[in-house]
Amino acid sequence: xxRHADAAPTAKTQTRSDAxxxxxxxxxxxxxxxxxxTVLNGLDIDIERNEIIGIVGESGSGKSMFAxxxxxxxxxxxxxxxxxxxxxxxxxxxxxxxxxxxxxQQLRWEDISMVFQGALSSFNPTLKLRxxxxxTLEAHGYDVESGMERTHELLSDLxxxxxxxxxxxxxxxxxxxxxxxxxALSLVLEPDxxxxxxxxxALDLLMQRSIISLLSALREKYDLTMVFxxxxxxxxxKLADRIGVLYAFELAEVSGTEELLRSPRHPYTRAxxxxxxxxxxxxxxxxxxxxxxxxxxxxxxxxxxxxxxxxATADCAAVKPAMEAASETHDVACHYWERVPDExxxxxxxxx
Amino acid sequence: MSADDPVVxxxxxxxxxxxxxxxxxxxxxRTVQAVDGVDLDIPENDVVAIVGESGSGKTTLGxxxVGLQQPSSxxxxxxxxxxxxxxxxxxxxxxPYSEIRQSLQxxxxxxxxxxxxxxxxxxSLAEPLKTVQTELGPEDRExxxxxxxxxxxxxxxxxxxRRYPHQLSGGEKxxxxxxxxxxxxxxxxxxxxxVSALDVSLRVEVMDLMLELQGAFDTxxxxxxxxxxxxxxxxxxxxxxxxxxxxxxxxxxxxxxxVLRNPQHPYTKVLKWATPSLGIxxxxxxxxxxxxxxxxxxxxxxxxxxxxxxxxxxEHCREMTPDRRSVGExxxxxxxxxxxxxxxxxxSDPLEGASLDADER
Numbered sequence: 001x002x003r004h005a006d007a008a009p010t011a012k013t014q015t016r017s018d019a020x021x022x023x024x025x026x027x028x029x030x031x032x033x034x035x036x037x038t039v040l041n042g043l044d045i046d047i048e049r050n051e052i053i054g055i056v057g058e059s060g061s062g063k064s065m066f067a068x069x070x071x072x073x074x075x076x077x078x079x080x081x082x083x084x085x086x087x088x089x090x091x092x093x094x095x096x097x098x099x100x101x102x103x104x105q106q107l108r109w110e111d112i113s114m115v116f117q118g119a120l121s122s123f124n125p126t127l128k129l130r131x132x133x134x135x136t137l138e139a140h141g142y143d144v145e146s147g148m149e150r151t152h153e154l155l156s157d158l159x160x161x162x163x164x165x166x167x168x169x170x171x172x173x174x175x176x177x178x179x180x181x182x183x184a185l186s187l188v189l190e191p192d193x194x195x196x197x198x199x200x201x202a203l204d205l206l207m208q209r210s211i212i213s214l215l216s217a218l219r220e221k222y223d224l225t226m227v228f229x230x231x232x233x234x235x236x237x238k239l240a241d242r243i244g245v246l247y248a249f250e251l252a253e254v255s256g257t258e259e260l261l262r263s264p265r266h267p268y269t270r271a272x273x274x275x276x277x278x279x280x281x282x283x284x285x286x287x288x289x290x291x292x293x294x295x296x297x298x299x300x301x302x303x304x305x306x307x308x309x310x311x312a313t314a315d316c317a318a319v320k321p322a323m324e325a326a327s328e329t330h331d332v333a334c335h336y337w338e339r340v341p342d343e344x345x346x347x348x349x350x351x352x
Numbered sequence: 353m354s355a356d357d358p359v360v361x362x363x364x365x366x367x368x369x370x371x372x373x374x375x376x377x378x379x380x381x382r383t384v385q386a387v388d389g390v391d392l393d394i395p396e397n398d399v400v401a402i403v404g405e406s407g408s409g410k411t412t413l414g415x416x417x418v419g420l421q422q423p424s425s426x427x428x429x430x431x432x433x434x435x436x437x438x439x440x441x442x443x444x445x446x447x448p449y450s451e452i453r454q455s456l457q458x459x460x461x462x463x464x465x466x467x468x469x470x471x472x473x474x475x476s477l478a479e480p481l482k483t484v485q486t487e488l489g490p491e492d493r494e495x496x497x498x499x500x501x502x503x504x505x506x507x508x509x510x511x512x513x514r515r516y517p518h519q520l521s522g523g524e525k526x527x528x529x530x531x532x533x534x535x536x537x538x539x540x541x542x543x544x545x546x547v548s549a550l551d552v553s554l555r556v557e558v559m560d561l562m563l564e565l566q567g568a569f570d571t572x573x574x575x576x577x578x579x580x581x582x583x584x585x586x587x588x589x590x591x592x593x594x595x596x597x598x599x600x601x602x603x604x605x606x607x608x609x610x611v612l613r614n615p616q617h618p619y620t621k622v623l624k625w626a627t628p629s630l631g632i633x634x635x636x637x638x639x640x641x642x643x644x645x646x647x648x649x650x651x652x653x654x655x656x657x658x659x660x661x662x663x664x665x666x667e668h669c670r671e672m673t674p675d676r677r678s679v680g681e682x683x684x685x686x687x688x689x690x691x692x693x694x695x696x697x698x699x700s701d702p703l704e705g706a707s708l709d710a711d712e713r
Contacts, residue, residue, distance in 0.1 A: 159643075177645060206622060232552060272553060
């Protein structure tokens with residue numbers, strides 16, 4: 001991709017010390033009648049062992065594609081390019097995008113597991129929950145008895161009554177119970193990485209927040225690495241160690257959560273924070289983001305955000321900004337990241 | 353009809369749904385108590401936001417307020433006229449039912465499915481005008497529609513009027529739904545999760561528009577949401593009220609600012625905890641409820657319905673139902689024994705996992 005041609009060595013191009021997943025130049029393209037649609041454009045990101053990373057973006061920013069790409073599960077006719085390297089705690093590095101179907105089957109669920117948004121459609125409506133767990137264990141050649149013991153423990157960890165849940169059909173459970181049961185199912189084969197795409201979006205706030213608490217506890221207990229993909233920035237700040245902001249199929253900013261909230265460097269991240277309804281910040285100061293996100297067939301040249309950005313110059317329209325390190329733990333793709341904090345006020349008060 | 357009557361007044365409203373029983377013929381039908389004993393007045397030019405979890409009955413309450421759901425008992429009146437009496441024949445109501453129907457409008461959660469995909473925006477908007485304002489000619493109708501589209505920021509209006517729903521974004525569809533409701537010159541608009549399906553960044557924009565139109569047209573709003581921060585945004589901006597529903601009961605109601613600054617019901621505090629804020633914390637604390645899941649509304653808990661989850665519940669809460677009482681400001685009402693200083697609650701044994709002075713986390 002063109003951005004590599006002139007990019008100076010930056011924090012992003014070196015592999016972090018203990019990355020469990022390393023993505024380099026990860027792209028997904030769909031060829032359609034209207035033209036080629038690039039729904040993920042040259043992502044470079046390291047996911048560290050045992051961290052929870054939040055990936056935040058609006059609808060149509062490519063965040064679900066990123067989730068699918070991590071498991072090489074992009075639907076036809078999408079084409080995934082670049083590399084994803086998975087480093088298990090023991091054993092050799094694995095190139096995720098270069099595996100046979102059988103090998104992929106093993107990688108999914110056993111190493112990298114995924115929870116999708118609609119729990120309803122993830123379960124077979126004619127099969128009791130027990131059947132789903134048994135089927136999953138058998139399909140991967142696991143011992144069913146010890147697997148079910150683990151199931152009981154996982155369900156209890158998620159504040160569910162194992163006896164009742166396993167004996168129920170999916171429709172007999174509430175949305176929140178189903179979603180938690182699905183999280184338990186995704187963990188039953190002891191994966192290292194759990195990728196979640198909007199796992200709480202269809203639930204109400206109390207259940208969302210409760211699940212966030214439970215996920216934190218699960219990470220500690222089972223030494224998990226989590227990738228939490230959402231449009232809801234305030235929700236993920238309660239959970240994530242680091243946050244990556246996606247805009248128009250590219251990463252705009254990646255930073256430690258606290259640093260991102262205190263001093264966001266990308267104008268888009270600032271706009272996103274300022275537009276978030278928040279229960280504690282002063283009412284008068286929430287501002288919607290002007291304009292709309294670009295069409296994947298027709299992403300503007302240069303910085304993809306320049307058409308909506310108050311700081312945009314002719315440079316922004318011509319030259320795509322490279323990821324630069326604003327600090328050791330903070331990377332941003334903006335030509336003017338040094339000026340941004342002075343030029344764009346942050347109206348949302350970050351409370352402690 | 354008098355000017356002092358609230359637009360809509362609900363008193364002692366119960367709404368029960370009978371569910372078809374199982375195949376077992378000896379089992380009677382089961383009843384879901386969706387709304388139980390709710391009193392709520394909505395005066396002119398007022399904004400009321402109702403929050404609650406899924407299954408708390410907030411949508412059913414909203415539908416009852418605009419006359420779309422008949423209460424099992426209790427009354428719903430529009431400017432003093434009982435809505436369901438007006439609908440009956442030969443009752444000679446002071447306000448005809450058709451006028452009531454027109455005055456109470458609704459905006460749904462999913463803007464996509466509330467518009468006919470085969471009709472242009474203009475055709476969708478003209479339909480209700482044709483039915484209701486028969487005196488308008490085609491040119492006047494078009495002029496009104498274009499003016500309203502422009503009013504909600506859909507410019508150029510000629511271009512938008514010719515579009516089909518699939519050519520609109522989610523926010524634009526919701527604007528069309530809002531225009532359709534406003535063309536009826538309503539006195540009350542029920543907005544049921546009207547911004548929940550929109551992207552976070554768009555919600556503020558649509559809520560701002562609702563507020564602006566609320567002020568410009570003197571329409572009352574009943575805004576229903578599971579999201580306390582959206583409810584707060586709308587209610588506080590309009591200087592309105594905030595109500596909290598739990599398992600069919602309105603457990604707390606008061607000025608939005610007062611309820612949020614000084615929540616009295618433990619459930620309101622739980623909702624406040626659950627509302628994402630951009631604060632930085634060490635790590636998420638445990639949920640301040642003893643049970644994560646809402647109980648089955650077919651068989652709601654005895655006494656105070658929140659006692660199975662409440663961190664402060666005692667034996668007294670299990671046996672007795674708290675009355676609604678005023679706290680602090682006159683309009684702030686709450687149903688909890690903890691708001692009564694001389695309640696037996698304070699001498700009762702806490703339930704398992706609960707305590708009288710559970711830390712407010």
